Amino acid sequence: MMSYDALLTYLRTTEALGQVAGRLGWDQETVMPEGAADQRAEEIAALEEVIHARRTAPAFADLLAGANPVDDVQRAMVARAQRGFDRSSRIPAELAAEAARVNAISQHRWIAARKAGDLAGFLPTLQQVVALQVAQAQALADGGDAYDALLDGYEPGMSAARLTAIFSALRPGLVDLRAAIAEKPPAPHLNGHFDEAQQMALSQELALAFGYDLSRGRIDKAVHPFSSGSGADVRITTRTDAADPFNCFYSTIHEVGHATYEQNIRADFALTPLGEGVSMGVHESQSRIYENQLARSPAFAGWLFGQMRDMFGDFGISDAGTFARAVNRVAPGFIRTEADEVHYNLHIMMRFDLERALIAGDLAVADLEEAWNTRFAADFGLTVPNPVMGVLQDVHWPAGLFGYFPTYALGNIYAGCLHQALRADLPDLDDALAAGNPAPALDWLRGKVQQHGGLYAPADLITRAAGFAPTEAPLLAYLQQKFGALYGI
Structure with a gap:
């Protein structure tokens, strides 16, 4: 036990430093002065050097070798720590620090480029980011597939080949459902001006309803909503649009799904490799099931309709049924984060193919916009008007997050599996949702998924929770049933 305890002490210090690095990133995206960007990049790079040194230190290797775990939790802890050591050891310290520095600078420049619509001015920075990602991927792959090496950092055990098979099975059902919906009258839009301060007030009520502990978190605004941190300090951001309050409300609920996953992990796992979500696919399963299967359900939408009428008055929709169709409006659009459930995974499949080509060297950064626009026209029938x-x-490529995008679609698939099992266990759930109370579902997810943190491998965790191995079939069945009822298909 003394040798294992020594390893745990070492790990907790390293994980604490990682949390500090994450807080620097949160600050950069929310309240950092604009002129501090270059200095912040140097600070992040310096901290990455310290963390990387600890993750690859000979003393750490010795602690791992002598840990002698005696139960399943200890064995999982050592295995996760060993995995981290192995991956970190393949990347030279200088490369890790430089990538951290460039990614921080790139993220800040992306905000300015996005605001100005200046892709040409941003491309040299993006080229640097991609070059560093390729270098890290090749170091991690050690002769294997470079993209798989990056993907494994977000979804352990997954491969591009496996994802291609999953997406090939998912795509036809989505395309057929989209075509059937397109033949029906479109769902209504909201009309009116929705005060942004009031949006933030209602978004906080929604966050609390979905279990977010504000004594261990906070809600701020950012260009791209995100969740940051774990354990006792888990922060989220959202955004507002005076013409579209759904953007704020459902972004908030989505990020609360991420945040409560982290808040609900066993307290004794805090600041250890088990004290965070096991993968981004599982993480996304929580955010998507909160946002879509629960908060976009007709039952919960009926409750939200009443809340919005009380806060904003008449906004052009007269009844809860029509409001539920507005909440679940299906139409092709340009923005991934605003995409409906039917189109969303098609956005992800496109990004998956493009980033694989970038990492493989089959697509140059200079040609990315043309490739994007051509593929988007083919998949969505729309001409992209501007970058x-x-x-x-999206912030992901500017921030160096290659291999991340496909976990969004995988999270939807996991969420479909979990939702099927959850509904079987909670046949009266709609009664609670209609009263604005998702607690029965949240308790189920906490017990089946969230409390375990990194204890189980991703697919094993979903299998344990759902009672069957992950498959795309429950997601397709859910989408066909839900939108078939909403659109009269």
Whole structure:
């Protein structure tokens, strides 16, 4: 036990430093002075050097070798720590620090480029980011597939080949459902001006309803909503649009799904490799099931309709049923984060193919916009009018997050599996949702998924929770049933 305890002490210090690095990133996206960007990049790079040194230190290797775990939790802890050591050891310290520095600078420049619509001015920075990602991918792959090496950092055990098979099985059902909906009358839009301060007030009520503990978190605004941190300090951001309050409300609920996953992990796992979500696919399963299967359900939408009428008055929709169709409006659009459930995964499949080509060297950064626009026209039948509506819309590539995008679609698939099992266990859930109370579902997710943190491998965790191995079938069945009822298909 003494040798294992020594390892745990070492790990907790390293994880604490990682949390500090995350806080620097949160600050950069929310309240950092604009003129501090270059200095912040140097600070992040310096901290990455310290963390990388700890993650690859010979003393750490010795602690791992002598840990002698005696139960399942200890064995999982050592295995996760060993995995981290192995991955970090393949990347030279100088490369890790330089990538952290450039990614921080790039993220700040992306905000300015997105605001100005200046893709040409941003491309040299993006080229640097991609070059550093390729270098890290090749170091991690050690002769294997470079993209798989990046993907494994977000979804352990997954491969591009496996994702291609999953997406190939998912795409036809989505395309057929989209075509069927397109033949029906469109769902209504909201009309009116929705005060942004009032939006933030209602978004906080929604966050609390979905279990977010504000004594261990906070809600701020950012260009791109995100969740940051774990354990006792988990922060989220959202955004507002005076013409579209759904953007604020559902972004908030989505990020609360991420945040409560982190807040609900076993307290004794805090500041250890088990004290965070096991993968981004599982993480996304929580945010998507909160946002879509629960908060966009007709039952919960009926409650939200009443809340919005009380706060904003008449906004052109007369009844809860029509409001539920507005909440679940299906139409092709340019922006991934605003996409409906039917189109969303098609956005992800496009990004998956493009980023694989970038990492493989089959697509040059200079040709990315043309490739994006051509593929978007083929998949969505729309001509991208400008880079803000196209390749500049997402923060992921500017921030060096290659291999991240496909986990969004995988999270939807996991959410479909969990939702099927959840509904079987909670047949009266709609009664609670209609009263604005998702607690029964949240308790189920906390017990089946969230409390375990990194204890189980991603697919094993979903299998344990749902009672069957992950498959795209429950997601397709849910979408067909829900939108078939909403659109009379």
